Amino acid sequence: MKKSLIALAVLAASGAAMAQSSVTVYGVADAYVGYDTVKKITAAGETKVSQGVINGSGLSSSRWGLKGSEDLGGGLAAVFTLEGGFSIDTGALANNNGSTDANAKSILFGREASVGLKGAFGEARLGRQYTAYDTLRGLTNNTFDSNTFATTGTVWDKTGGTNLVDYSNRVNNAIRYDSPVFSGFSGSVAYGFGEDKTATTSAANSASLNVKYANGPLLVGYGYQREKEQIGSTLFSVTKSNVVTPAAIADTRKYNLFGASYDFGVAKLTGSYNQAKNDGFKKKEYQFGVSVPFGAATVAAGYSHAKSDSQTAVVDSNKGTGYSLLGTYSLSKRTTLYAGYINTKAESANATVTDKRSLFATGLRHTF
Amino acid sequence: MKKSLIALAVLAASGAAMAQSSVTVYGVADAYVGYDTVKKITAAGETKVSQGVINGSGLSSSRWGLKGSEDLGGGLAAVFTLEGGFSIDTGALANNNGSTDANAKSILFGREASVGLKGAFGEARLGRQYTAYDTLRGLTNNTFDSNTFATTGTVWDKTGGTNLVDYSNRVNNAIRYDSPVFSGFSGSVAYGFGEDKTATTSAANSASLNVKYANGPLLVGYGYQREKEQIGSTLFSVTKSNVVTPAAIADTRKYNLFGASYDFGVAKLTGSYNQAKNDGFKKKEYQFGVSVPFGAATVAAGYSHAKSDSQTAVVDSNKGTGYSLLGTYSLSKRTTLYAGYINTKAESANATVTDKRSLFATGLRHTF
């Protein structure tokens, strides 16, 4: 009797905490010490700046979030995710991607903010979400899709003008559906509303999909994304990697991705080919990687190459190559030491301007 | 022995989580897919824009927060609430109400930030809080005071100039007291300091109260709020529904509210009458609603009307009407599907300008 009373007392005592089971607080804290070198070569000569840095998000993006799943019976569940990024070196909100737009400064859950239902039919969510195209990229990028060391060939116009810019990994005002897995096959679609229609212009929008086949060691997939901008659109405003928002021109961009990975046991290979084009330009990129496990350690390497067909007007974004090396050592399931080196080079069309960057870094990732 | 050891092990194992019992993480994730139509009629003709949207906070405002209550013995408890809103469609901080003030961008706990004591004497808190007047509105607004579908007759000047603007639901630098219930009677008062006194001007301030009688199916109440602004005041800066801050003029506004609800079991009726005036203008509004439960489902409808006595100078805020329909279906205590329709119309004094808006939306609210 006494023993079950103790047990019941435990049950009672843990009641308050158990009430918390409706929400999980989680995150990643990742920081590294690094040595960063930026070299710029122009007709005027060469400048080189090397310095020590402490930055965050070497292996994985530092983040915190709230998430939960409520069993509604009959295999149905309500799910939600609220996740924001932060710069561990300054404490600042991240994943507003350096936008100078004042609104972007206040993006608390910039990585994901969504609610939906999950069941035998798959999963459907509403809110700010990853695009379906991005999901496939994440699965097939080299060096474990690591935040700093994955070299994915994206050498893009950073001016946000008429030239071709990189895809948005997230989209606002979105509905996304992920199918269940049928004999290894699965797919996802996502659509984001621009909500900026006027009496004279149609709204911006973002559409993306992926189809995947995963069976044992093999994964192959295809991803597509189309981004239709309007001048002044904020649909993608805090999602771009490298453009200042809001949109400066009405542009339609299309991205086609083929990706695959195969795990041989002694080593895992990943690779992808991506073709991007907008109303004026076209770009092709490919990347591949290998990772080799050694007990608690893993060594990985990646290579990427990108080339624009005609983007001659833009400084330092005509051609790009990159390679990287990454070693990880797991202190536990949740804590990983890492050391990595990445080297990238971007050239203008006539190679009169070359930007080179290298980074050696060693750090610690802790998930909670 | 072994069994109690297991129990003790459980106690030990859950210790970390139990330490969490001093704070509860909670929130609401609410998103909908909708079809939004805005029609504007002027002497120059009519424009109409219809588009699909994904927005948040259809039924309840999306929010997250930390709260707790510590038993201090003798019926006394320390209580705190830190609650912020967010836009689930973008991940942005909300409840800074679209202010263009740079400071408002960084309001983390925009819904409430307070700490206080609770006991036989009632409850007293310090911090950013709801006004006592707003509490009565929340209790008597139609369609469950839903964030998007409650039509409360508030057709107000959005220019923040000399014309009459809507009340602030929250106030900074505030002390609030809520009485205990005496035979069904209860009351609340709240006072906010402007903290902007200078050598030549007195400080802004906000004062509000409510008195309520709730007994079985009946609730009746009276609420009052007075807002004394100063030019440049930020007392209400992130609390206004529809004015750009800081205050542009030194204005004193007074709001008088009579509200009631009665639950007949087969249906619940709610209604209120509100009179607002400032140094120049006066406005009257009334609204009522009905809700009918059908098992896990409820159907609700609301109607509102507002009229300004003399606010002729202001475009589209002289007269307003609105009606709405809302159906909810509870998948669980915490998860609700909903579908709603709201239609509002605002006219200028001579009806030369008419703004119409309608929204049909279906969504999901999940509380955690």
Add this chain to the structure above:
Amino acid sequence: MKKSLIALAVLAASGAAMAQSSVTVYGVADAYVGYDTVKKITAAGETKVSQGVINGSGLSSSRWGLKGSEDLGGGLAAVFTLEGGFSIDTGALANNNGSTDANAKSILFGREASVGLKGAFGEARLGRQYTAYDTLRGLTNNTFDSNTFATTGTVWDKTGGTNLVDYSNRVNNAIRYDSPVFSGFSGSVAYGFGEDKTATTSAANSASLNVKYANGPLLVGYGYQREKEQIGSTLFSVTKSNVVTPAAIADTRKYNLFGASYDFGVAKLTGSYNQAKNDGFKKKEYQFGVSVPFGAATVAAGYSHAKSDSQTAVVDSNKGTGYSLLGTYSLSKRTTLYAGYINTKAESANATVTDKRSLFATGLRHTF
């Protein structure tokens, strides 16, 4: 059998919550009602403004955070802290110290954002952190280092120009090491990278250390901090107490601190002497305090004095004195009532300008 099944059921039931044991949500909610008087005396005469206020962070800075410690075996642990401040009177993010820099508005974890390892070797962390110098100040400031009532003699140039400004308590891009305690002795070092090196200028940086001896009732320590700024540097951008960032001049500041405390049982004494200098000016400050416990209550008093050698050009920052009184009463381990009075005076070199401020406040601090 049944009993252990119950225990296992408890274990299972608390599983979701126990999964939370990897992160602790914690914080402080502190608010007070006060009466604030600011008096300014110049050749033109005297102005005096007194008003009621409700503010936060009287006793301790209001904050919230996520932290955790994972046992990695062998005495090693992974540790992280993500902590942000907030103004309980407005809900706004705090610890961006009123910077007008747009980026500072989005500092979510402005108090600390760090991850690291802890073991027999001590503790090492990367990220945004307190300086080692600040740690010693916190240990030896009067009136329990209370946020509002500690008077620490810091009467500094608020213009951020060529004159001497107060030290930064936190630093971005930092690595910090805390030694274990050897026979009462311990020490800490912290270094922050400016990361703003260019082809023509070296990077800003911050270096700090402390050495402490703590044995029974005695604590003595020395702290040093050097801040090397660059024009436009943001290394300290959200850490300064009283300068607008980014840095307006390339300045090197050095701070030397001697601090001590002794607990006689019936009373505890604390005191420190600090000397600060930059490329042009020098300043000395000292402060001391006493606190006397009476059961659940404590009464404390503090005094400080600061004097600049040659900072004649700056209005109201040549000489400063302050004194304060503080009484606390613990309602529980986590909840404390307090009442305090602080009076500060700052004078220009020729005493033609005098700024006086006094505050009487009574409030509540709740930790969670």
